[in-house]
Amino acid sequence: MPRSSSADILQGTLDLLVLKTLALKPMHGWGIAQRIQEMSRDALDVGQGSVYPALLRLEDRGLVSSEWGVTENNRRARYYSLTTLGQAQLQVEVDEWRSYARAVELILRTT
């Protein structure tokens, strides 16, 4: 499946989506990927693997923490959760995204 140009735009916002997903509950990488796919109704197509570098970036920024845990099926998996800093940052980034989207929407509507 060829990656569309929308994927490139998405790359920058992937971090935001991951944050948003983690705001619900701590989750492992696969779960996050599933969740993003479900929530966007398969409209957003990033390689699922991209979630991992994104998670590491977020962890680097102190927005996310991780630890080994066990799934319902008794499998070892790395669980990621939002830190306090991450919760605050999520709000900031959501607001930024909204105002950005509004601006783009405005331009699209007028021209």
Next chain:
Amino acid sequence: MHPLALLAMLRGRCRALFRRGRMEERLSEEIGFHLEMETEKNLRAGMAPDRARREARLLFGGVERIREEHRDARGTRLVEDAVVDVRYAVRSLARTPGFVAVCVFTLAVAIGVGTSLFSAVNGFFYRPLPVPRGEELVSVFTSDYGGEPRGGSSYADLASFAQGASALAELAGESRVTAAVGRGDDVALLTGNLVSPGYFATLRVKPALGRFGGPVRADEPAIVLGHTLWRRAFGADPAMIGQAVTVNGNFYRVAAVAPPEFLGTTRDMASEFWIDAAFAPLLLPGEDVLGQRGNRRFQLIGRLREGATLDALRARLATVAARLYQDDPAVWREEAGHGRRVTVLRERDARVAGIARGELWMMMGGVTALGLGFLLVASANLASMYMARAVARRREVATRLALGAGRGRLIRQMLTESLVVALPGALLGVALASAIAAAVARYRPHGFPNLDLALDLPALLFTAGGTLAALLVFGLMPALQSARTDVQSYLKDGGYAGSLGIRTGRVRGGLIVTQVALSLAFTAGAVLIASALARLDGERRVDAPRVLVAPVTLLQAAGDSLRAAALVQDVIARMEQVPGITAASAAMMVPGSGSRSTTGIVPRGGGSSGTVDANMVRPRFFQVVGLPLLRGRDFGGAPLAGARGTRQAPARGRGGR
């Protein structure tokens, strides 16, 4: 960035760097888990196992790409790459040990010599004397009308100053003397100092052997030997303490040996021995060293007490001096503007105070340019070697470029290769510089200036800067050059033609031209310096080919000036009887021998006074050295054919003020 976030990032980076393996493992496990989960999901959706696995992988994206992205996200990519580069560089350089040896050696010599030159300049002009807290030292000069602007002081002045300023500073003095020092018949004419009793205490110098400042007994003269003298003349024998050596024919007991780094407080000449001023009458009979206020043979050095300022000391000494002027106006003559005065400077400032700013910059700039130029020649040399190597590696470079290596990455890798050579080169260079310093300290020839080339922080910084500069020249240039390899044409033409050859050719040509030009400049410079040094050497300076010079030193212990004059007269008379000698004379100083004396002149009836070079000569001196007299006649002799009179107006201004 939020401070917490910064902390998290730093922690993350460190963790990532030190647990590289664990991070990779963690990612592998996560990817494995992910693919399993996805495959199971596909199986549940009714796919065949093969298809389920393939779809899972497809949806995940390239595993290797994710791994790379993950590495990038760790933020330690640079370091990890560098480790790989260093390994690669070591491997590839190990294949050409000869090349590496030549490069390391060239760089080591350049850095070693450059660092030594830098140390010499730095030590001569700026480094504090090698005594504890040398930066506290001050130099005190006095002058009267007509004397040097920064002249010496008399022993009696020193006593007055030391007493008057005792709350602000400790003051001591040293006076250069030349004496025949040795044991039995084995004596040598050496330069040393007469020093005031508090000299070593003021400087905080600790003896290497024996002790300074023991009780002075008039019947038992004592001497402190310089470390170099002790080693050279007395075989570094520890039993020398308490033994007798002869100084101008008198016995002196060895009280102590100075530490190796201490060579006196003046930079132009190293002291080989020190004798308490109390023994001046024995050492310099016929000269009133201790009592006569006009005998300004002591250089004063002091140490500011804690909390005392230079200005306070200046003010205090000026007060003391005002009293001295009043008590003894004959010794402290005054003329408006440049009469009697006391000058107080930090010791370090005093070293360069007499040198005109332009001259100082010339000297500093000259030596610095010499050092840098030396390094540049070496770098250019290395650059052309690296270029040659780069040409030989065109195939490797082109292949790597074709395989998708980034040019930046390639340049970084080649720079790493230069660094791998530069580091050992720099280390070896520093080792060489410290070996030079040790050799100078150990085999310091008599008359060598008080120079210590010991490495210190500024010298090491200079080395680091020099290495970096060299690295830029010989590392970056070839790297940029070969990264420009045109892959297409290179691979197409089978690797033998192509534009690379032409381009490197031009740069290499430039390098060779630079090298030859600089080398030529250096050779010329070296010849000039050598001939300048040869000219400074007195016996060769009078270059009338038929003039011979016989240096005669009259020790003051030898008797009074009348006897000395008679001796000189006798020597001249005997020389004139030697067959082949047409004329003989004597002079206090041989022209151009490096030493000179000046005297102040005041025109009768006013007018501006000045300082001129002066010499004392016997009759026929002008005839012997071949200086024609413009008018008049020689001293006491017959008028010279053709030339009459004194030499023309004295060379104004040459003595400086």
